[in-house]
Amino acid sequence: MTTPVLSIKNLVVDFPFHDEVFRAVDGVSFDIMPGEVVGVVGESGAGKSMTGSAVIGLIERPGRISSGEILLKGERIDNLGEPEKARLRGKRIGMVFQDPLTSLNPLYTVGRQLIQTIRTHLPLSEEEARQKAIDLLTEAGIPKAAERIDSYPHQFSGGMRQRVVIALAIAAEPELIIADEPTSALDVSVQAQIIKVLKKLCTNHGAAVMLITHDMGVIAQTADRLVVMHHGKVVETGTVGDIIRRPREPYTVKLIDSIPTIERKEGQIATATPANDDTAYVQVKHLVRDFELGRGSFTKLLPGKVEMFRAVSDVSFSIPKGQTFGLVGESGSGKSTCAKMIVGLVRPSAGHITVDGHDIWAGGAGHQERRKRVQMIFQDPYASLNPRWRVKDIIAEPMRTLGLARNKTEVEHRVAELLNKVRLDPSVMRKFPHEFSGGQRQRIAIARALSSQPEFIVCDEPTSALDVSVQAQVLDLMSELQSEFGLTYLLISHNLAVVRQMSTSVGVLHNGVLVERGPTDAIFDSPQADYTRMLLDAVPDISKVA
Amino acid sequence: MLAFIARRLLQSVIVMLVVAFIAFLVFRYVGDPLANLLSQDATMADYEEARERLGLNQPFYVQFYHFVVNALQGQFGVSYRLQQPVSQLILERLPATIELAVASLIIALVFGVFLGVYTALKQRAFSTGVIMTLSLIGVSLPTFLIGIGLIYVFAVELKWLPSFGRGEVVQIGWWRTGLLTQSGLRSLILPAITLSLFQLTLIMRLVRAEMMEVLRTDYIRFARARGLSQRAINFGHALKNTMVPVITITGLQLGSVIAFAIITETVFQWPGVGSLFVNSVAAVDVPVMAAYLVFVALVFVIINLIVDILYFIVDPRLRDGAKSGR
Secondary structure, three states, rough: OOOOEEEEEEEEEEEOEEEEEEEEEOOOOOOOOOOOOEEOOOOOOOHHHHHHHHHHHHOOOOEEEEEEEEEEEOEOOOOOHHHHHHHHHHOOOOEOOOOOOOOOOOOHHHHHHHHHHHHHHHOOOHHHHHHHHHHHHHHHHOOOOOHHOOOOOOOOOHHHHHHHHHHHHHHOOOOEEEEOOOOOOOOOOHHHHHHHHHHHHHHHHOOOHHHEEEEHHHHHHHEEEEEEEEEOOEEEEEEHHHHHHHOOHHHHHHHHOOOOOOOOOOOOOOOOOOOOOOOOOOOEEEEEEEEEEEEOOHHHHHOOOOOOEEEEEEEEEEEEEEEEEEEEEEOOHHHHHHHHHOOOOOOOEEEEEOOOOOEEEOOOHHHHHHHHEHHHHHHOOOOOOOOOOOOOHHHHHHHHHHHHOOOOOOOOOOOHHHHHHHOOOOHHHHHHHHHOOHHHHHHHHHHHOOOOOOEEEEEOOOOOEEEOHHHHHHHHHHHHHHHHHEEEEEEEOOOOHHHHHHHHHEEEEEEEEEEEEEEEHHHHHHOOHHHHHHHHOOOOHHOOOO | OOHHHHHHHHHHHHHHHHHHHHHHHHHHHOOOOOHOOOOOOHHHHHHHHHHHHOOOOOHHHHHHHHHHHHOOOOOOOOOOOOOOOOHHHHHHHHHHHHHHHHHHHHHHHHHHHHHHHHHHOOOOOOOHHHHHHHHHHHHHOOOOHHHHHHHHHHHHHHOOOOOOOOOOOOOOOOOOOOHHHHHHHHHHHHHHHHHHHEEEEHHHHHHHHHHHHOOOOOHHHHHOOOOHHHHHHHHHHHHHHHHHHHHHHHHHHHHHHHHHHHHHHHHHHOOHHHHHHHHHHHOHHHHHHHHHHHHHHHHHHHHHHHHHHHHHHOHHHHHHHHOOOO
């Protein structure tokens, strides 16, 4: 029997605080064989990233390994001193982080960072290291690597940067790569490419991979074996096919069930009404938004051609009352700009938006109308709630500014009612946002959106910052509220599965142009536009494994 | 980048014109200049004649135009108190102030950056606690107290260093330097330390805060995960990323050190522009005050320009922003 590349035995990681000890990793054991890809899944806080940090020896203070062993090719590495550990990093264990936008030093060219890393580990001259860096970049799929090597990180797109990060991680031919959510910050279509690159490079260089992710779809496509973690413990291990088809533990079953699938669900909401109807509740007609590029205050005064960037180009759709319109597209496709114009935060360059017959941008009465009827739920529940305000004040603010409630007791009564509606205990109204989890915060954000009694809510990526199981709960809540209040939703998401599950009709945005529009089933089952087909193909889906 | 610098230059010109205007108002309307120029028993006819000769009866904008044109040629009139051209007075004393300011800034930068990095890397060390506590004292003690204290210890009690003046100076062209003689250098030590203490603690605390922030970022974690040496991470990757705010503050501090070295210059009787200004205020020497105002503005504008250019050198993201014209 061959020795495993990595062998973790009863690993325990503790974070001692003043009066208590938080156990982040609790007795975790698993092996990774040479050339094997092992997926570690779990929700946030499951201890999967902490396990990765423990292996590479980068646990943040005050955390420490309290017991257990970590063996690399049969040698114990968890009890090594800091200089010995530093010698392992990069050389024998490489790591890829989640966010390619922040993992590269912005002040140095990618070439310099690569050469520095290569020369730290391998006895090469400057020119040899440079040649190797170019080879690595080419291998990672960066076109014209020899020219681009002297570019700075900000001159690359997110997907390209992640390729650079992978090239950096494998620069010294490590035996083990730890990839911590390597694709979570990327678009679906890019995601697929990065997974391919990661897998290809690891096969070529014979590295084993510990793939940490919350996305079952990514694992299903990439990994050989699966380790499911929950609350710091390993819940289940097995081959990917076995676990996805025949999960044994209730937690695994729950985790797999909560993943929205792109396949059609039985009992889907009835057929959508025709998409461009003059009597529809929300109508968006020929919406255009241009941004001026590169004009400072001084040069603006000078005559000359203004460079324009058309973020949204002639987008039209309509949403009948009580239904959900899903707007999908990758980052930069203009979907958030659309959302901002529809809620009245960004002025359209041309086009009309009417809600219940009122023009949103008409000014005066229309303005007031908009603020009452149209609300928005934002993507990041950590950033969209004022951290210095109590929950009560956050939810009550729309009522106060719009004069919907007269006195204190009435406001408090309404806030309690709203909290009940979003399944939170009314007693939490005295707390501050930081005392809640991501899912609970998003509920608070929903309660705030509901507090002006709107009829139309724009949801900009409402669940993309949340764990899968929490995402399922929030989506369920949104559906229930929709049927209870007859709400109309505009759901903006890059997650096609979420859109399929929630919406009656769908629009696909690509570079500001609505390439396709129609009833959800029609689009998902027989997409017409090439772009839509490409998007659908790129979605990692666990059902493909089965 | 050129477009950016051109735009900044244009903005600087506007700033200078506004300051010149204020200086002109001070010059022209704080008291009647003629009252200072003519003797007590001058007649009304003398006044009229002087008014005509000095152009004071011309329209307001013409006078301002002449003021700007003269200022551009370095002419700010004649000091009431010393009866010498103001520009000559300032130029004579400028080397003293610049030498003092630069010396103190170098002390502040070297020790400030070093101590800042040290205390950021060794956050839990006992020495860090000591340095941080001492730096609080450095910030809170007023400059004159530190100056007097240093004079008492090193000049009066220990008699190691002179307590006032510049010592012997050497003339190089119009620049009178104290850096080439031993007594000049010895005289520089105490005032430079006094002037640098506040900047030193400021830079140190700034570097420390920025450094701690940068050390938490993903790219530093990633650099460690790639196995780079501690030195390469701390001084190559981390320190350079702390530099942008440090450059900003240091630039502004150099401006205020040159412009407002007044207290230190007074305590050590340092013959620089600061002490010239204090004496001129006491004597209501309006031309000197007006010229000093313009001079200080010029110092700040030039330093800001340099700081902006330094940003470009340090941060490549800005260079690209400039290409697209922003």
